Amino acid sequence: MTLKEWRRVIEEALSKASIDNVHQEAKWLLTGALGYESSFIVLKPTYTPSETEINKIKVWLARRLQGEPLSRIKGVREFWSLPFQLNEHTLDPRPESEVLVEGVLKWIDNGPLDPWRILDLGTGSGCLLISLLHELPHATGMGIDLIDGALSIAQFNAALNKIESRARFQKGNWGETLEGQFDIIICNPPYIPLRDKDRLEKNVLQFDPSLALFGGEDGLDCYRILSKDIKRLLSPNGIAVLEMGYGQRNEIESLFKSAGYEILFILKDLAGIERGIGVK
Numbered sequence: 001m002t003l004k005e006w007r008r009v010i011e012e013a014l015s016k017a018s019i020d021n022v023h024q025e026a027k028w029l030l031t032g033a034l035g036y037e038s039s040f041i042v043l044k045p046t047y048t049p050s051e052t053e054i055n056k057i058k059v060w061l062a063r064r065l066q067g068e069p070l071s072r073i074k075g076v077r078e079f080w081s082l083p084f085q086l087n088e089h090t091l092d093p094r095p096e097s098e099v100l101v102e103g104v105l106k107w108i109d110n111g112p113l114d115p116w117r118i119l120d121l122g123t124g125s126g127c128l129l130i131s132l133l134h135e136l137p138h139a140t141g142m143g144i145d146l147i148d149g150a151l152s153i154a155q156f157n158a159a160l161n162k163i164e165s166r167a168r169f170q171k172g173n174w175g176e177t178l179e180g181q182f183d184i185i186i187c188n189p190p191y192i193p194l195r196d197k198d199r200l201e202k203n204v205l206q207f208d209p210s211l212a213l214f215g216g217e218d219g220l221d222c223y224r225i226l227s228k229d230i231k232r233l234l235s236p237n238g239i240a241v242l243e244m245g246y247g248q249r250n251e252i253e254s255l256f257k258s259a260g261y262e263i264l265f266i267l268k269d270l271a272g273i274e275r276g277i278g279v280k
């Protein structure tokens with residue numbers, strides 16, 4: 001079978017499994033499995049994959065049909081148009097988290113501070129910190145995570161995106177053992193309420209590490225810790241930008257207000273959901 005024919009077969013299988021966006025997915029799956037640029041399929045539609053390549057396509061397709069996201073199968077995800085390697089210890093970066101990067105960049109546009117010192121709490125794949133360091137060539141950053149397996153992949157991603165000389169990664173429980181001050185603190189804490197666990201999509205539960213997802217019974221445990229931890233870590237003009245979940249804005253806002261913070265801005269994602277909060 002040619003690539004073009006394989007694409008059709010894959011599209012059919014994906015749509016039978018009720019997977020969306022089958023045309024693109026089939027293209028990504030096919031070229032990903034074969035290790036080609038996605039233009040290859042358009043340029044060489046009559047290419048016939050070898051026996052080994054066919055086996056690879058079949059394995060990838062079987063995994064995708066089980067609900068595994070393509071980014072996990074590939075082991076790499078694009079975030080802020082940069083490549084990020086993933087492993088079983090890291091959350092698969094979500095496109096909506098890009099609003100945090102945007103929010104920080106917008107805010108500092110009118111600020112006088114440079115070079116920025118950035119702290120990323122619960123860095124995971126390092127996507128937030130690395131994207132910011134990529135945009136701010138004079139900034140330096142520190143990524144904290146509880147899990148060694150996440151720290152090593154974040155370090156790898158820093159090198160992959162050529163900002164490793166400005167980034168350090170360190171094991172820690174939020175800001176607990178940290179000293180010093182930072183101009184920008186970013187954090188995408190686990191915020192899904194445990195009580196919503198049963199309603200979560202199967203592939204999220206199955207493929208994302210639960211430590212990266214759940215924030216206690218009401219989802220707000222980490223914000224309680226952060227509202228205590230980050231104050232002493234913020235420089236006098238520093239800001240913290242945190243991601244939040246659907247419908248959590250009011251509770252998070254009042255939590256930070258009563259801990260003595262000023263609310264600077266709220267960030268909405270592309271779906272119009274209040275997704276980020278800026279505080280100082």
Ligand code: GLN
Binds near residue numbers: 092094123124211
């Ligand atoms: N900072 C990483 C991200 O935004 C990991 C966040 C997490 O594991 N909750 O994807």
